Amino acid sequence: MNDTSVLATCLARLSWPPERLAREINRRCGNGTISSKAPYNWLKGACPRRRLPHIVATILSDKLGEPIAVEALWPEHFPSAAPQCRRIPAQRRRAAPGRRPAGQEPLTAAVDWLxxxxxxxxxxxxxxxxxxxVAIEVLAARIQQLRRLDDSGSSGLVLEWALQDLQWAEKLAAQYSYDAPTGRQLHRIxxxxxxxxxxxxxxxxMDELSSSRFLAALGAARAAGDRPLAxxxxxxxxxxxxxxxxxxxALRLIRIARKGSAHEDMGIGQALLATREARAHAGLGDEAACQRALDDAAELSRTGGPSAEPPWAYWLTPAVMVADAGRAWLELGRPDRAxxxxxRGIELLRGGQPRNLLLHSASLAEARLACRELDGAAEAATDALSLAENVSSQRAHARLTALRRRFVRYDAAVARDIVQRADDLLAVDPARAAG
Structure with missing residues (x-):
């Protein structure tokens, strides 16, 4: 066993035997992905197959609270990206003493950017x-294609596809030569x-994995010098x-984003940030602050910015802003305003963005139930359940499961019909979800 390897050092810091690493991989990727003894071979120098090296690096990064690069774990199999690393200031490379709570990692990275x-x-x-x-052109075009494919509700397919493209782009950054303008484009991608x-x-x-990917994306946006994207x-x-x-x-992060981009030309992106601040205030029950942020969003939606919208903002429309405002009012306990x-937002969204339509239809059902409009709530819930047949989303599944529980409380034929449809679609066990 190579006790001086980075992998061995990481396991020692976590006080993990190799079997614990195997359990974490199987928990994340599915039982039986690897044997409990496989990590012993990795400690001897063997390299896992396919995407397992990246999964191991992500798990260790999440648990240690600091980035662990796959190149450091298996340097003979993954070329080092040392030329990029040299540009990171020494104080930013230094690991914090002990483990930093996972919830603080995004805040630390956001403050550093600010x-x-x-x-x-x-x-x-x-x-x-x-x-x-042409490689840069292909990747840039693919991002927009993948975003639009995701709009159709095919998130599982898009995730696998996007991960492959991300791996390819990272390989280009680590192994190929490029000048500064190309480097900015590549890191923006x-x-x-x-x-x-x-x-x-x-x-x-997948909360932990999502967190590490957001942090990596923020680092790449910083390298590209793209403050609106960051x-x-x-x-x-x-x-x-x-x-x-x-x-x-949530509130601290969105305030950092707004403050750090206040003088940037983001077009309707500035309105999105204001809307997301409104949602954060709503989550804290601050109606006055929520209203101020919604007023900002409405004004920014009208004025926009002087230049073309950034590519990532293609999906931002008045429909999205209006519907998100409705969700904010619902979270504030004001279903009448929601x-x-x-x-209105749902009417404007018809024909596109099925996942957003599903989520906002579920919110409309919640608002109508809170206003004791059972028939109207059932109509909105029916729309949401119909959309769910073609949308793969754990978040949507959780929202519909919660909505089902609300309808269980009503002894009416229309409510029982919604519960039965939800059971059929979500494979809910009525005995376990009767509450």
Missing amino acids: VADEALPPPSRLRGDEIPA IAELGQLTAWLTADQG AYIISCMSYRAGWAGRTDE EGHLT
Whole structure:
């Protein structure tokens, strides 16, 4: 056994035997993925197959609270990206003493981005074959294609596809040569692919993996010198924290994103940040602050910015803003105000973004139930359940399961029909979910 390897050192810091690492991999990837003794071979120098090296690096990074690169774990199999690492200031490379709580990692990275005195030097690499310009063009086009494919509800397929493209882009950055302009483009692509895969893993309920991907995406956006994209990534981390009930963290993150991009030309992206701040205030029950943020979002939606929208903002429309405002009012316990916004947003969204339609239809059903409009709630729930037949999303599954529990409380034929449809679709065990 090589007790001096990075892998051995990481396991020692965690006080993990190799079998514990095997259990973590099988928990994340499915029982039977590897044998309990496989990590012993890795400690002797063997390299796992396919994507397992990256999964191991992600698990160790999550558990140790600091980035562990796959190149460090298996240097003979993965070329080092040392030219990029040299540009990171020494104080940022230093590991914090002890383990940092996972919830603080996004905040630390966001604050570092906000208070940075100067931009990082443009990324470039002198060694290796030169990256063909067409490779950058292909990757950029693929990102937009993958985003639009995700709009159709095929998130599982898109996640696998995007992960492969991300791995390819990272390989280009680590092994090929490129000048500063190409380096900025390449790292912007890595950031966008990282944001997309982080968002999709969050949607599928893989919280720790999503966190590490968002942090990596933010680092790539910083390397690319793209502050609007970095602010967008931080806003996504804020939104994800809100899903998980970490409302204080959600508010701090979105305030950092807005402050750090206040003078950037983001077009409607600035309105998105304001809407997400409204959602964070709603989660904390602060109606006045929520209303101020919604007013900001409405004004920013009207004025926009002087230049073209960034590529990642293609999905932002007035429909999205209106429906999100409805969700904010629902979270504040104001279903009467939420219903009008949600109804209008859903009408504007018809024909596109089925996952958003599903989630907002479920919210409309919740709002109508809170207003004791059972028939209207059942109509909205029927729409949500119909959309769910073609949408793969753990987040949507959880929302529909919670909605089902609300309908169980009503002794009416229309409510029983919704419960039965939900049971058929979600494979719910009525004996276990009767509450």
